[in-house]
Amino acid sequence: MKKTTNRKKSWIGKIVIILLFLTVILSYLFIPVVKNSTNNIFKMFATGDFTVIKEFVESYGAYAAVISFLLMILQSIAAPLPAFLITFANANLFGWWKGALLSWTSAMVGAAICFYIARILGRDVAVKLTSKTGLDQIDVFFEKHGKMSILIARLLPFISFDIVSYAAGLTSMSFGSFLIATGIGQLPATIIYSYVGSMLTGGAKLFVTGLLSLFALSALVILFRQIYVEKQKKKSTLK
Template sequence: MVLIFISALLAWWYIPAVHAFIDRSVSAFLALDPHEIERFIHSYGRLAAVVSFLLMILQAIAAPLPAFVITFANASLFGAFWGGLLSWSSAMVGAALCFYIARVMGREVVEKLTGKTVLRSVDEFFERYGKHTILVCRLLPFVPFDPVSYAAGLTSIRFRQFMFATGLGQLPATVVYSWVGSLLTGGTFWLVSGLFILFALTIVIVAAKAFYQERQKRKS
């Protein structure tokens, strides 16, 4: 895993094509525009599915880039079923990669990738739900996907258990996002996307408030 990670960094530094691909990918992500992601993936023609797969892995490592924009783009390009399958399988590989990066490189590296505050929030889920944390977090739409994978790698959970819970827990959201993404276009697409983002932000704020109040109770 360390060799793969170093190889990827060297490729990004010394190979212009790899450097350009990552720069364009990050730019598309930061625009938070699913249609921009879709155009970017579609521009690679027959390699579009491979590019989408690599994008999902890139967003997994570079948390907290949003994964739902790729899921929407996959559904629009490849249909609800094949797009959903592509999103689900690539997210599984990304989760496995995050898990092993954390297990091999330790907490200090994970904190730099996710941020200390985010990682502490995920740690509280592990303290509360124990061995069921992975499944619970995957089923909750407001819990960030990738920090959970990193945090799991810092625990004693077995890789097999982690992957089973991840695959099962992320399936409902993948199905919903893929179905919605395959149906919506134009203004309706942006309306529903905005509602998804608003809903997620609302739940995040409520959850953060609940965590803060619970922490204050513990201190008092």
């Protein structure tokens, strides 16, 4: 009886997520406002300038915090958009501690969504949203570090936050353990980024933002290279 109930819940979860994905895709394809707004958001991230994101969020006035929250969730799902740009923008706009709280809570929600997308829809979908090579590397990392994997991964800035969330959803670990480790592990970086981001002006702003943008761009290049290599392997296998 319990297995039947769990299967039913699983199917309901799959249907809900698939319907949400279809709604987003169809909205992008057939609603010009949605398409233009989405394209502008990706262009905004591509600038590597957190002040652009700050101005975008600020333009929504009383709803600025809500827009920032949704942007963080978007960047979580659409890995690997640089989350630090939003963290800097939040700190500059709301003050370092309020900005840190907003960034931390929204990143937690984004991580939870990635976790459940992978858990409910499986590895094939997680691979399409990230990369097979990236997930395989995190699998090896998980095997090496065991129960402490999530906490360690969150403390290491060069490991993709979002791919770790997807990979965790493919394991047998409980959601509670994942959430606690994520919350503790990401807190130091969020506080540091927020504190630094609240003080960035002039040349310092350009230097730090440029440095972190270069890091994010390097991660993006590596991810796209992994995807390209995977596609070439599939082509050679089919031949």
